[in-house]
Amino acid sequence: MEFNDKQIQIIETAETLFAERGFDGTSVRDIADVAGINVAMISYYFGSKEKLMEALFELRVGSVKSRVETLIKDESLTPLEKINMLIDEHIDRVMQKQCFHKIMLGVHVTNKNPAILKAANNVKIRAAEVVSEMIKDGQKKGIFKKKIDVVLMINTMVGTVSQSMISQEYYREFNKQQDMPDEEFQVLLKRRLSIHIKILFKAILTNES
Amino acid sequence: MEFNDKQIQIIETAETLFAERGFDGTSVRDIADVAGINVAMISYYFGSKEKLMEALFELRVGSVKSRVETLIKDESLTPLEKINMLIDEHIDRVMQKQCFHKIMLGVHVTNKNPAILKAANNVKIRAAEVVSEMIKDGQKKGIFKKKIDVVLMINTMVGTVSQSMISQEYYREFNKQQDMPDEEFQVLLKRRLSIHIKILFKAILTNES
Amino acid sequence: MEFNDKQIQIIETAETLFAERGFDGTSVRDIADVAGINVAMISYYFGSKEKLMEALFELRVGSVKSRVETLIKDESLTPLEKINMLIDEHIDRVMQKQCFHKIMLGVHVTNKNPAILKAANNVKIRAAEVVSEMIKDGQKKGIFKKKIDVVLMINTMVGTVSQSMISQEYYREFNKQQDMPDEEFQVLLKRRLSIHIKILFKAILTNES
Amino acid sequence: MEFNDKQIQIIETAETLFAERGFDGTSVRDIADVAGINVAMISYYFGSKEKLMEALFELRVGSVKSRVETLIKDESLTPLEKINMLIDEHIDRVMQKQCFHKIMLGVHVTNKNPAILKAANNVKIRAAEVVSEMIKDGQKKGIFKKKIDVVLMINTMVGTVSQSMISQEYYREFNKQQDMPDEEFQVLLKRRLSIHIKILFKAILTNES
DNA sequence: CATGAATGAGTCTTCATTCAT
DNA sequence: AATGAATGAAGACTCATTCAT
Numbered sequence: 001m002e003f004n005d006k007q008i009q010i011i012e013t014a015e016t017l018f019a020e021r022g023f024d025g026t027s028v029r030d031i032a033d034v035a036g037i038n039v040a041m042i043s044y045y046f047g048s049k050e051k052l053m054e055a056l057f058e059l060r061v062g063s064v065k066s067r068v069e070t071l072i073k074d075e076s077l078t079p080l081e082k083i084n085m086l087i088d089e090h091i092d093r094v095m096q097k098q099c100f101h102k103i104m105l106g107v108h109v110t111n112k113n114p115a116i117l118k119a120a121n122n123v124k125i126r127a128a129e130v131v132s133e134m135i136k137d138g139q140k141k142g143i144f145k146k147k148i149d150v151v152l153m154i155n156t157m158v159g160t161v162s163q164s165m166i167s168q169e170y171y172r173e174f175n176k177q178q179d180m181p182d183e184e185f186q187v188l189l190k191r192r193l194s195i196h197i198k199i200l201f202k203a204i205l206t207n208e209s
Numbered sequence: 210m211e212f213n214d215k216q217i218q219i220i221e222t223a224e225t226l227f228a229e230r231g232f233d234g235t236s237v238r239d240i241a242d243v244a245g246i247n248v249a250m251i252s253y254y255f256g257s258k259e260k261l262m263e264a265l266f267e268l269r270v271g272s273v274k275s276r277v278e279t280l281i282k283d284e285s286l287t288p289l290e291k292i293n294m295l296i297d298e299h300i301d302r303v304m305q306k307q308c309f310h311k312i313m314l315g316v317h318v319t320n321k322n323p324a325i326l327k328a329a330n331n332v333k334i335r336a337a338e339v340v341s342e343m344i345k346d347g348q349k350k351g352i353f354k355k356k357i358d359v360v361l362m363i364n365t366m367v368g369t370v371s372q373s374m375i376s377q378e379y380y381r382e383f384n385k386q387q388d389m390p391d392e393e394f395q396v397l398l399k400r401r402l403s404i405h406i407k408i409l410f411k412a413i414l415t416n417e418s
Numbered sequence: 419m420e421f422n423d424k425q426i427q428i429i430e431t432a433e434t435l436f437a438e439r440g441f442d443g444t445s446v447r448d449i450a451d452v453a454g455i456n457v458a459m460i461s462y463y464f465g466s467k468e469k470l471m472e473a474l475f476e477l478r479v480g481s482v483k484s485r486v487e488t489l490i491k492d493e494s495l496t497p498l499e500k501i502n503m504l505i506d507e508h509i510d511r512v513m514q515k516q517c518f519h520k521i522m523l524g525v526h527v528t529n530k531n532p533a534i535l536k537a538a539n540n541v542k543i544r545a546a547e548v549v550s551e552m553i554k555d556g557q558k559k560g561i562f563k564k565k566i567d568v569v570l571m572i573n574t575m576v577g578t579v580s581q582s583m584i585s586q587e588y589y590r591e592f593n594k595q596q597d598m599p600d601e602e603f604q605v606l607l608k609r610r611l612s613i614h615i616k617i618l619f620k621a622i623l624t625n626e627s
Numbered sequence: 628m629e630f631n632d633k634q635i636q637i638i639e640t641a642e643t644l645f646a647e648r649g650f651d652g653t654s655v656r657d658i659a660d661v662a663g664i665n666v667a668m669i670s671y672y673f674g675s676k677e678k679l680m681e682a683l684f685e686l687r688v689g690s691v692k693s694r695v696e697t698l699i700k701d702e703s704l705t706p707l708e709k710i711n712m713l714i715d716e717h718i719d720r721v722m723q724k725q726c727f728h729k730i731m732l733g734v735h736v737t738n739k740n741p742a743i744l745k746a747a748n749n750v751k752i753r754a755a756e757v758v759s760e761m762i763k764d765g766q767k768k769g770i771f772k773k774k775i776d777v778v779l780m781i782n783t784m785v786g787t788v789s790q791s792m793i794s795q796e797y798y799r800e801f802n803k804q805q806d807m808p809d810e811e812f813q814v815l816l817k818r819r820l821s822i823h824i825k826i827l828f829k830a831i832l833t834n835e836s
Numbered sequence: 837c838a839t840g841a842a843t844g845a846g847t848c849t850t851c852a853t854t855c856a857t
Numbered sequence: 858a859a860t861g862a863a864t865g866a867a868g869a870c871t872c873a874t875t876c877a878t
Contacts, residue, residue, distance in 0.1 A: 006841095022319045024233030028869060038843050043870055102318045108375045109311045110231040121379060128383055151380050152373065152405045159368025164361065166317045170330055171360050174337055196361045196413075203412030204405075237852060247860050252853055424862095440737045442651030446848065456864050461849055520736045526793045527729045528649040539797060546801055569798050570791065570823045577786025582779065584735045588748060589778045592755055614779045614831075621830030622823075655873060665839050670874055 001058060007045050010035050011056050019099035022106060023053060023113065050113070057116045060100045061123060064093070072130050079138030083205070086131065087157060087197050091190050094161050105162055128154055135205070144205045153204055157197055164193055210267060216254050219244050220265050228308035231315060232262060232322070259322065266325045269309045270332060273302070281339050288347030292414070295340065296366060296406050300399050303370050314371055337363055344414070353414045362413055366406055373402055419476060425463050428453050429474050437517035440524060441471060441531065468531070475534050478518045479541060482511070490548050497556030501623070504549065505575060505615050509608050512579050523580055546572055553623070562623045571622055575615055582611055630686060634672050637662050638683050646726035649733060650680060650740070677740070684743045687727045688750060691720070699757050706765030710832070713758065714784060714824050718817050721788050732789055755781055762832070771832045780831055784824055791820055 003011065013035035017026040028049050032039040046052040067089070071082060094101045104120060107113050131150055138144035164171065168189060172178050177185060212220065222244035226235040237258050241248040255261040276298070280291060303310045313329060316322050340359055347353035373380065377398060381387050386394060421429065431453035435444040446467050450457040464470040485507070489500060512519045522538060525531050549568055556562035582589065586607060590596050595603060630638065640662035644653040655676050659666040673679040694716070698709060721728045731747060734740050758777055765771035791798065795816060799805050804812060 019318070020320050022231060022233055022315070022321065024231055025319065025321055027867080029867085039869090040843060040871080041841090044842075049869065105318050106231070106315060109228075109314050110234060111229055112231065112234055124376070124379065125383065149401060149405065151376075151383050152369070152401060155372040155376065155380075156365060156369045156405070156409065159370070159372030160361070160365045161368070162372065163364040163368030167333070167360075167364065170333065171364075174334065174360050192358060192361060196358060196365070199412060200365065200409050203408060236850075238850085248852085249854080249860055249862095253859070258852065437736070438738050440649060440651055440733070440739065442649055443737065443739055445846080447846090457848090458850080458864060458866095459862090462863075467848065523736050524649070524733060527646070527732050528652060529647055530649060530652055542794070542797065543801065567819060567823065569794075569801050570787070570819060573790040573794065573798075574783060574787045574823070574827065577788070577790030578779070578783045579786070581782040581786030581789065585751070585778075585782065588751065589782075592752065592778050610776060610779060614776065614783070617830060618783065618827050621826060654871075656871085666873085667839055667841095667875080671838070676873065 001055075003055065003059060006037070006041075007055070008059070010037065010042065010045060011052065011059055014052055015056055015060075015099045015103065018053070018056070018106075019102040023049075023103070050115075053113055054115055054119075056100070056103070057119060060097060061119070065123060065126070068127055068130050072133060079134050079141065079143060080205070082134050083131070083138075083201060084198055086134075087201065088194055090157060091161055091193050091197075094165055095186060095190055098165055101162065101165065105166070138205065148204060153201065156200060156204075160197060160200075161193060164189065210264075212264065212268060215246070215250075216264070217268070219246065219251065219254065220261065220268055223261055224265055224269075224308045224312065227262070227265070227315075228311040232312070237261075259324075262322055263324055265309070265312070266328060269306060270328070274332060274335070277336055277339050281342060288343050288350065288352060289414070291343050292340070292347075292410060293407055295343075296410065297403055299366060300370055300402050300406075303374055304395060304399055307374055310371065310374065314375070347414070357413060362410065365409060365413075369406060369409075370402060373398065419473075421473065421477060424455070424459075425473070426477070428455065428460065428463060429470065429477055432470055433474055433478075433517045433521065436471070436474075436524075437520040441521070468533075471531055472533055472537075474518070474521070475537060478515060479537070483541060483544070486545055486548050490551060497552050497559065497561060498623070500552050501549070501556075501619060502616055504552075505619065506612055508575060509579055509611050509615075512583055513604060513608055516583055519580065519583065523584070556623070563625055566622060571619065574618060574622075578615060578618075579611060582607065630682065633664070633668075634682070635686070637664065637669065637672065638679065638686055641679055642683055642687075642726045642730065645680070645683070645733075646729040650730070677742075680740055681742055683727070683730070684746060687724060688746070692750060692753070695754055695757050699760060706761050706768065706770060707832070709761050710758075710765075710828060711825055713761075714828065715821055717784060718788055718820050718824075721792055722813060722817055725792055728789065728792065732793070765832065775831060780828065783827060783831075787824060787827075788820060791816065 010031065014026070014031050017030055017034060020026075021030075028042050029039055031052075032042060042049065042052055046055055068086075071085060074082070077085070107116050107120060111117070128150060131154060135144055135148055135150060139146060139148075168185075171189065172180070172185065177188075180188070219240065223235070223240050226239055226243065229235075230239075237251045238248050240261075241251060251258065251261060255264055277295075280294065283291070286294070316325050316329060320326070337359060340363060344353055344357055344359060348355060348357075377394075380398065381389070381394065386397075389397070428449065432444070432449050435448055435452060438444075439448075446460050447457055449470075450460060460467065460470055464473055486504075489503060492500070495503070525534050525538060529535070546568060549572060553562055553566055553568060557564060557566075586603075589607065590598070590603065595606075598606070637658065641653070641658050644657055644661065647653075648657075655669045656666050658679075659669060669676065669679060673682055695713075698712065701709070704712070734743050734747060738744070755777060758781060762771055762775055762777060766773060766775075795812075798816065799807070799812065804815075807815070
C-alpha cells in the first residue's frame with residue numbers, strides 16, 4: 001500500500017506521540033493538533049485510530065522484510081559476516097527509528113493491537129528462521145558451535161539494543177556525557193553497541209573460548 | 210508506607226490489568242470490577258489512579274533496594290560469584306513478577322508516570338554503582354578485564370531477560386514446546402537464561418578468550 | 419424489571435422526543451437537556467441509547483401482555499363482547515399513550531431496533547392467536563361467519579386507530595373542530611372510533627348483512 | 628420540475644434507503660455508495676439532503692393529484708363504482724411503491740420535514756373533499772346512508788392498507804405462506820385487501836344491514 | 837460538469853473523580 | 858469507614874456540506 005504525503009505526515013506525527021505517551025495515552029485530537037490537520041482527517045484517511053497504527057507498522061516494516069531475505073542469499077559473505085551485518089543493521093534500524101521501536105516494545109508488552117502483534121511476530125519468526133539457517137550453515141562449515149539457542153541469542157541482541165535505546169539518558173548520566181551533542185552520542189552508542197554485541201555473539205557462536 | 214489487605218488486593222488486581230492492557234488501557238472501573246470492590250474505593254484508598262500506580266511501584270520495589278546493598282558487603286563471596294548471584298536473582302525477580310516488570314517496561318518507554326520513572330531510575334543507578342564497585346574489586350584482584358562498559362553489560366542482562374519474558378510464547382513456538390506445562394517451562398527458561406547470561410558475562414568480564 | 423423514579427422520568431422524556439423527532443433524530447443530549455439531567459446518566463442508567471429504547475418498550479408493553487391473556491379466559495363474556503372490549507381497550511391504550519404508539523409505528527416501518535421489533539412482533543402474534551381463538555369460539559356457537567381473515571381484521575382495527583391518531587389535526591380541520599378543547603376532542607374521537615370499528619367488525623364477523 | 632436520469636437514480640436509491648433505515652438513519656454517503664455516485668453530487672443536484680427528500684415527494688406525488696380530480700368528473704360511473712375504484716387504486720399505489728409509503732408514514736409520525744408534511748396534508752385534504760363530494764352525490768341519489776364520517780372512513784382505508792403493508796411478513800407467518808413467491812403473495816394480498824375494504828365500506832355507506 | 841479533499845459541528849459513550857450519606 | 862449516585866470533561870468517530878480544481 002502506498003501513502004501520500006499528507007498520510008505520511010500524519011503517520012509520523014502519530015509515531016512520535018505514540019512513543020512519548022503510548023497508544024491509549026495519545027488522543028486523535030492530540031495527533032491532529034500537532035500535525036496541524038483536522039481531527040476528522042484521521043478517520044478520513046485511515047478509518048480509525050487502530051488502523052492508523054497499522055498503517056504506521058506497514059510503513060516502517062514493509063521495507064525490512066525483503067532485506068533479511070536478500071541477505072541470506074548473498075553467497076559472497078561468510079556466515080559470521082552475515083551475522084555481523086545483521087547486528088549492525090538492527091542497531092542502525094532501531095537507533096534511526098527510535099520512536100517506532102519504542103512503540104513496538106509497547107505492543108509486545110500489552111495484548112492490545114492484536115493485528116499488529118501478529119504481524120510483528122510473523123516478521124520476527126521469519127527473521128529467526130533466517131538466522132537459524134545462517135547458523136546451520138556455519139555449523140556445517142565447522143565455524144560455529146554445535147549447540148546454540150537461537151532464540152536466546154536473538155533476544156540478547158534485540159533486548160540489549162532496546163534496553164540501551166530506552167535508557168540512553170541514563171547511559172549518558174552514568175558515563176558523564178550529558179554535554180555531548182546528541183548526534184555525536186548516537187554515533188558513539190551505536191559503535192559501542194556494535195562491538196559489544198559482536199563480542200557476545202562470538203562467545204555464543206564460536207569455540208574459541 | 211504500609212498497605213492493608215484490601216489495598217494489597219487492589220494493587221495486585223491493578224498490576225495484572227496494567228500488564229495486560231497498559232496503564233491508559235485500564236479503567237479504574239475495570240480494576241474495581243475484577244477486584245470486586247466499589248469504584249470509589251480506589252480514590253478513597255489511593256487518592257487517584259496515578260497514585261495507585263505509585264503504590265504498586267512502592268510495594269514491589271521496596272524490598273529490592275536493600276538486597277543489592279547487602280550483597281556487595283558480603284565478603285565471603287568472590288566478585289564473580291556476586292555477579293552470578295545478581296544475574297540469578299534478577300532472573301528470578303522478573304520471572305516471578307512478570308506482570309510488574311511488563312508494566313515497568315511500559316513506564317520506561319513512555320514519558321508518562323514521571324514520579325515512577327524517576328524513582329525507578331534511582332534504583333537502577335544505584336544498582337549500576339554497586340555493580341561498578343563489584344567490577345572494580347574484581348579488576349583489582351586481576352580477575353576481570355580492564356575495560357568494561359558496565360551500563361552495556363547491565364543492559365544486556367536486563368534486556369535479554371525482559372525480551373525473553375515478553376516473547377516467551379514465541380520461544381515455545383520456535384522450540385516446539387507449546388504443550389509443556391507452564392510451570393515446567395518457566396523453570397526451563399530460567400535455567401537456560403541463567404547459563405546463557407553467565408556465558409555472556411564471562412566473555413565480557415574475563416580475559417579467557 | 420423495575421425502574422426507579424429517575425429512570426421513569428428519563429424514559430418518559432425520551433418517549434416524547436422519540437415521538438416528535440424519531441429515534442435517530444433525537445440525540446441523547448436532547449433527552450438529557452429536556453429531562454434536566456446529565457448526559458452521562460443515560461449511559462449510566464440504561465447502558466446506551468438503544469437500551470433506553472428497549473426500557474421504554476418494556477415499561478409500556480409489560481402490563482399489556484397479561485391483560486389479553488386474562489380477557490380470553492373470562493367465561494362471563496360472549497365472544498362478541500370480548501371482541502368489543504378488545505377494541506375499546508386498544509383505542510384507550512393508543513390514545514392514552516399516543517407518543518409511544520407513534521414510536522412503535524416508526525419501529526415497524528424501519529428495520530432498526532431489531533430487538534424491539536422482534537419483541538413487538540411476539541406481542542402481536544400472541545394477540546392474533548388470542549383473537550383467533552375468540553373467533554373460533556364464536557364460530558362454534560354459530561354467531562360468527564365461517565370465513566374470516568383474522569389478520570386483515572386486526573390490521574383494520576390497528577390501522578384505523580393509528581391513522582386516526584397521527585392525523586387527528588386533520589380530522590379537526592376537516593370537521594371544523596379546531597377550537598374544541600383537546601380533552602373534549604379526545605373523548606369524542608375515542609367514542610367515534612369505538613362505534614366505527616364495532617360497525618366494521620360486525621360486518622366482518624356476523625352474517626347479518 | 629423535471630428530473631434527469633441521474634437525479635431519478637439518486638432519488639430512487641434514497642427512497643429504498645429511507646424506507647429501510649429512516650431519514651435520519653440514512654447518511655448521504657450511504658446513498659452515494661449504493662447509487663455508485665460521488666457524495667458531493669447530492670448537494671450538487673439537490674442542494675441538501677432535506678431537498679432530496681422533497682424531490683422524492685414531488686416525483687412520487689405529482690402524478691397522483693390529477694388522477695383524483697378526473698375520477699370525480701367521470702359521469703359514466705356510479706358513486707359506489709367511484710369509491711371502489713378509489714380503493715383499488717389506493718391499494719395498487721401503496722403496494723407498488725411500498726418504500727415510498729413507508730417513508731410517508733414516518734413523515735406523518737414525526738414533526739420533521741415540515742415542508743413535506745404540509746404538502747402531503749394538502750393532498751390528503753383535497754382527496755377527502757373529493758370523496759366527500761362523491762358521498763354527497765350518493766346520498767342525494769339515496770344509495771348511501773345519511774350520516775357518514777368521511778375522515779374515519781378514509782382512515783380505515785389508508786390505515787388498513789398501511790398496516791397490511793408494514794406487517795406483511797407477519798401476515799405470511801400467521802397464514803403459513805412463507806414459501807409463496809413474493810410476486811404471487813403481493814397479488815393475493817392486494818385482492819384480499821380489495822375485497823376486505825369493499826365489504827367494510829359497504830357496511831359504512833349503505834343501508835343494507 | 838463533476839469530484840476528491842477537507843472540515844466544523846455533532847454523534848454516542850466512557851472516563852476518573854467527587855460528594856452526600 | 859465505605860459507597861451508590863452523579864457529573865464535567867474527554868474519548869473516538871460520523872455527519873452534511875463546501876470548495877478548489
